[in-house]
Amino acid sequence: MVGVTAKVKFNGATRVRWRIVGLLVxxxxxxxxxxxxxxxxxxxxxxxFHLSPFKLGxxxxxxxxxxxxxxxxxxxxxxxxxxxxxxxxxxxxxxxRALLTSNEISRRKSCTK
Numbered sequence: 532m533v534g535v536t537a538k539v540k541f542n543g544a545t546r547v548r549w550r551i552v553g554l555l556v557x558x559x560x561x562x563x564x565x566x567x568x569x570x571x572x573x574x575x576x577x578x579x580f581h582l583s584p585f586k587l588g589x590x591x592x593x594x595x596x597x598x599x600x601x602x603x604x605x606x607x608x609x610x611x612x613x614x615x616x617x618x619x620x621x622x623x624x625x626x627x628r629a630l631l632t633s634n635e636i637s638r639r640k641s642c643t644k
Contacts, residue, residue: 566598569591570591576590
């Protein structure tokens with residue numbers, strides 16, 4: 532098959548491509564907002580938990596470092612296991628953390644009465 536060339540017809544950008552680009556931009560903006568909104572809540576957090584700006588900075592840094600550190604293993608897991616299994620694992624993890632947190636909060640409230 533030497534010398535065989537295929538002609539590919541390029542129609543330019545279609546509506547589907549622009550929709551995909553729009554969704555990517557939308558999700559990028561939402562991701563940025565979700566990572567930045569913790570800094571907006573910094574002032575009320577400082578007052579409620581009696582934190583100094585220095586301690587709050589440590590808390591924000593710990594959040595950022597852990598967020599960054601776990602993205603590499605999460606990506607590797609997604610590549611190895613597939614998106615569907617990773618999503619189920621993420622949902623189960625989130626639900627279990629929510630249940631544990633609510634249980635701890637109710638336990639602490641009952642201890643203070």
